[in-house]
Amino acid sequence: MSTASVPSSVAPQSLPKTHYWNATKGWKSWAFTVDHKRIGMMYLISILTAFLLGGTFAILVRLQLVTPGGALGVSHKVYNQLFTLHGVVMVFLFLVPSIPASLGNFFLPMQLGAKDVAFPKLNLFSFYIYLAGAALAIYSMVAGAVDTGWTFYTPYSITASGSVIAMTMSAFILGFSSILTGLNFIVTMHKMRAPGMTWFRMPLLPWALYATSVIQLLATPVLAITLLLLAMEKLLGVGIFDPALGGDPVLYQHFFWFYSHPAVYIMAVPGFGVVSEIIATFTRRAVFGYRFVAISSLAIAIIGFFVWGHHMFVSGQSEFAGMVFSFLSFFVAIPTAVKIFNWTATLYKGSTRLDSPMLYVLAFLIQFTIGGLTGLPLAALATDVHMHDTYYVVAHFHYVMMGGTVFAFIGGLHYWWPKMTGRLYNEKLARLAAVILFVGFNVTFFTQFFLGLRGMPRRYASYLDQYQGLHAFSSIGSWILAVGFVLIAVYLVQSLRKGAISPANPWGASTLEWQTQSPPLTENFPDTPHVTTGPYVYPDEETVPARRVA
Amino acid sequence: MPTNHDSILFPPQASTFAKDVDALYYFIHYLSIFFWLLIVVGIVYFTWRWRRGHKEGAAPSHNLPLELTWSIIPLVLVISIFLWGFKSFMNMSRAPGDATDIHVTAQKWSWSFEYPNGMKAMNELHVVVDKPVRLIMTSTDVIHSFSVPSFRNKMDVVPGRYTTFWFQPTMLGEQQVFCTEFCGDGHSEMLATIFVHTQEEYDAWVEANSTEDTTTPLPELGEKLFTSKACFTCHSVDGSTKVGPSFQGIFGHEASLADGSKAMVDENYIRESVLQPNAKVVAGFAPVMPSYQGQLTDREINGLIEYIKTLK
Numbered sequence: 001m002s003t004a005s006v007p008s009s010v011a012p013q014s015l016p017k018t019h020y021w022n023a024t025k026g027w028k029s030w031a032f033t034v035d036h037k038r039i040g041m042m043y044l045i046s047i048l049t050a051f052l053l054g055g056t057f058a059i060l061v062r063l064q065l066v067t068p069g070g071a072l073g074v075s076h077k078v079y080n081q082l083f084t085l086h087g088v089v090m091v092f093l094f095l096v097p098s099i100p101a102s103l104g105n106f107f108l109p110m111q112l113g114a115k116d117v118a119f120p121k122l123n124l125f126s127f128y129i130y131l132a133g134a135a136l137a138i139y140s141m142v143a144g145a146v147d148t149g150w151t152f153y154t155p156y157s158i159t160a161s162g163s164v165i166a167m168t169m170s171a172f173i174l175g176f177s178s179i180l181t182g183l184n185f186i187v188t189m190h191k192m193r194a195p196g197m198t199w200f201r202m203p204l205l206p207w208a209l210y211a212t213s214v215i216q217l218l219a220t221p222v223l224a225i226t227l228l229l230l231a232m233e234k235l236l237g238v239g240i241f242d243p244a245l246g247g248d249p250v251l252y253q254h255f256f257w258f259y260s261h262p263a264v265y266i267m268a269v270p271g272f273g274v275v276s277e278i279i280a281t282f283t284r285r286a287v288f289g290y291r292f293v294a295i296s297s298l299a300i301a302i303i304g305f306f307v308w309g310h311h312m313f314v315s316g317q318s319e320f321a322g323m324v325f326s327f328l329s330f331f332v333a334i335p336t337a338v339k340i341f342n343w344t345a346t347l348y349k350g351s352t353r354l355d356s357p358m359l360y361v362l363a364f365l366i367q368f369t370i371g372g373l374t375g376l377p378l379a380a381l382a383t384d385v386h387m388h389d390t391y392y393v394v395a396h397f398h399y400v401m402m403g404g405t406v407f408a409f410i411g412g413l414h415y416w417w418p419k420m421t422g423r424l425y426n427e428k429l430a431r432l433a434a435v436i437l438f439v440g441f442n443v444t445f446f447t448q449f450f451l452g453l454r455g456m457p458r459r460y461a462s463y464l465d466q467y468q469g470l471h472a473f474s475s476i477g478s479w480i481l482a483v484g485f486v487l488i489a490v491y492l493v494q495s496l497r498k499g500a501i502s503p504a505n506p507w508g509a510s511t512l513e514w515q516t517q518s519p520p521l522t523e524n525f526p527d528t529p530h531v532t533t534g535p536y537v538y539p540d541e542e543t544v545p546a547r548r549v550a
Numbered sequence: 551m552p553t554n555h556d557s558i559l560f561p562p563q564a565s566t567f568a569k570d571v572d573a574l575y576y577f578i579h580y581l582s583i584f585f586w587l588l589i590v591v592g593i594v595y596f597t598w599r600w601r602r603g604h605k606e607g608a609a610p611s612h613n614l615p616l617e618l619t620w621s622i623i624p625l626v627l628v629i630s631i632f633l634w635g636f637k638s639f640m641n642m643s644r645a646p647g648d649a650t651d652i653h654v655t656a657q658k659w660s661w662s663f664e665y666p667n668g669m670k671a672m673n674e675l676h677v678v679v680d681k682p683v684r685l686i687m688t689s690t691d692v693i694h695s696f697s698v699p700s701f702r703n704k705m706d707v708v709p710g711r712y713t714t715f716w717f718q719p720t721m722l723g724e725q726q727v728f729c730t731e732f733c734g735d736g737h738s739e740m741l742a743t744i745f746v747h748t749q750e751e752y753d754a755w756v757e758a759n760s761t762e763d764t765t766t767p768l769p770e771l772g773e774k775l776f777t778s779k780a781c782f783t784c785h786s787v788d789g790s791t792k793v794g795p796s797f798q799g800i801f802g803h804e805a806s807l808a809d810g811s812k813a814m815v816d817e818n819y820i821r822e823s824v825l826q827p828n829a830k831v832v833a834g835f836a837p838v839m840p841s842y843q844g845q846l847t848d849r850e851i852n853g854l855i856e857y858i859k860t861l862k
Contacts, residue, residue, distance in 0.1 A: 290612065347596035349600055383575050390699075458730070
């Protein structure tokens with residue numbers, strides 16, 4: 001970055017006089033705002049609420065599983081509703097929008113040196129669509145919670161009681177929020193980059209968000225069509241998926257996974273972007289093999305479209321289809337492995353500080369590697385047959401989504417917190433919370449690999465006595481996790497109320513969002529930045545020419 | 551053939567292909583541990599060696615040969631994993647020609663087995679050790695999945711079509727069957743047992759089951775059927791509520807029905823509830839019970855009635 005405008009890292013006495021938070025006042029100034037930062041903050045509050053709700057369901061699920069007969073003392077139906085709501089809330093209300101809609105909305109334009117996204121009003125509209133979808137989801141929980149699992153498999157979902165229509169329509173509506181955000185981001189990256197900001201001078205978060213947006217735009221409409229067909233079948237009795245009406249239940253699985261497998265990358269890839277940002281800042285060096293890391297996000301997005309059938313090896317699809325999907329699935333491993341190796345190599349000859357965001361990133365690297373490697377026996381046909389629909393899959397999925405995405409998200413929240421709020425948090429407590437979450441997560445989910453290998457099926461409200469030890473141990477982990485999250489909530493709220501004022505650039509980061517005041521102005525930068533170097537250049541380091549070929 | 555296998559990771563290896571599946575798993579397992587340790591040792595060492603204040607020399611921005619190496623080595627490894635997985639999968643998918651065909655019908659929430667000689671059993675599958683068996687499976691309602699962890703095999707059971715599942719047991723004794731596709735309230739109780747016998751034991755079992763039981767006292771017969779026909783999945787005998795009403799103390803009392811009327815629980819009511827379960831549904835319960843028409847003899851229905859009378 002050109003160093004001319006780097007603000008001082010000395011802590012000021014008070015917040016800047018004007019910033020996006022106080023530029024205009026009153027609830028209307030928030031309800032009708034087109035500022036990407038305010039919209040990002042509103043998303044942040046919404047998805048954190050969703051996370052709290054989904055997490056509460058998870059704790060109840062784990063409570064039930066402490067004893068073979070169910071420690072919660074609820075009927076099987078209620079347990080089935082609990083795990084369904086945990087899945088639906090976490091996937092559709094939290095994971096899909098999490099990083100792109102909150103941190104992405106806030107920092108994508110800033111990292112590009114832009115004043116806002118390309119379509120600010122559409123951005124606000126996307127947020128209201130999200131709220132409408134969330135409201136419908138909450139209505140469906142009250143009106144008769146669904147017990148179908150978040151996958152809504154037919155024909156069970158056709159015949160199930162509960163407000164399946166309201167819940168699937170909620171996912172349908174939320175999908176549009178996702179599509180429009182993706183569209184907005186793509187246009188923003190094509191059209192809004194600051195002068196001198198070439199594609200290969202973009203930080204890695206925009207690269208990851210670009211790949212994510214492509215998937216959102218291309219895959220989400222298929223989910224919309226599928227859920228619409230499901231609703232038509234349930235309401236009008238049109239035979240599509242239910243064999244009793246002449247339909248094909250396996251067709252539903254193809255449609256569903258055609259979206260939901262790429263959707264896994266909608267949830268994971270933005271986390272890769274956050275990790276790249278944090279790792280560069282806390283090692284004070286450019287991410288090793290920047291171009292490989294940038295391009296591998298796109299590669300994952302593209303390959304991700306051709307592997308959906310690996311969810312269906314025992315569904316009754318042909319052995320030939322199984323072979324093709326197994327073969328293709330292994331190709332996701334390559335760009336993912338490249339990222340892991342490159343991040344690790346970034347630590348080589350760096351200048352590493354273990355502040356709390358970096359602790360989350362190290363936990364991410366350790367856990368996401370396990371998540372990736374445990375995908376190998378699930379992509380291999382013979383071993384997947386044994387593990388499919390057992391706790392092994394549950395553990396693998398949580399290592400990617402929670403050990404990966406959630407840790408990246410929490411790390412990003414800590415990293416950008418001083419920029420978003422202008423205040424610092426209690427760093428000692430933040431490091432403690434990172435360690436508690438690391439321990440709690442691994443106690444909870446590593447245990448589930450053993451459960452799965454030993455044959456424990458998913459979605460069981462009660463289970464055979466032989467599995468109790470492992471189940472109880474896993475539940476203890478969930479309580480440790482809860483303690484960690486409560487601790488984070490406590491010191492972040494404390495920081496908002498009376499945290500120390502943060503310098504504009506407390507970490508000495510090099511990307512553009514740090515080269516302006518904290519919290520930023522509504523226009524982000526007093527003057528449009530002119531970019532002359534790559535994204536990760538630190539004063540004590542030899543400048544790396546941005547156009548060098550990788 | 552391995553008969554048992556002491557492992558903290560897996561259940562016993564009880565079918566011909568279990569050993570091969572485990573071998574592939576262990577190959578991936580040790581490979582994964584190697585790469586994971588490589589990453590973790592790298593992270594820990596680099597983080598400590600080049601902690602803030604210990605910087606030396608310029609860090610390399612990239613290294614094409616290195617990056618190609620760590621792309622190509624994993625590529626070769628995953629393709630070999632794919633080939634092994636595919637080869638073993640084909641063995642698991644194709645039953646040998648001399649396999650005995652047994653028909654399996656899944657319904658919420660039980661498994662019915664029909665043998666070549668017309669014999670039927672519920673939630674119990676009896677087979678002979680070292681003889682291949684092919685299950686031809688379908689479902690009458692939603693998708694279920696037939697999973698036997700100790701055989702390392704699993705296959706969805708889909709309404710409106712047939713799927714197959716084959717195995718050759720190598721171990722005498724009982725093997726646990728789970729339903730592994732979510733199918734509703736009774737999903738976690740939709741269990742069955744595979745009894746692996748010697749030929750003599752199997753013949754004796756066939757002998758005992760192909761003649762109708764005319765000697766067991768009726769209440770005792772009913773109690774046996776309550777277990778073997780999986781009534782217990784949905785009905786308790788201790789007053790607790792499951793998917794359906796409890797059987798405790800219902801006989802001779804009036805039940806409130808879903809349509810607002812009342813019905814006396816007597817012999818005719820029970821018989822009707824077994825054969826046409828949705829004719830009179832008790833208030834507060836969903837009409838989800840399947841009909842047992844054709845699955846129980848008259849004497850067996852009498853047995854169930856007498857058993858329910860004993861539950862005071």
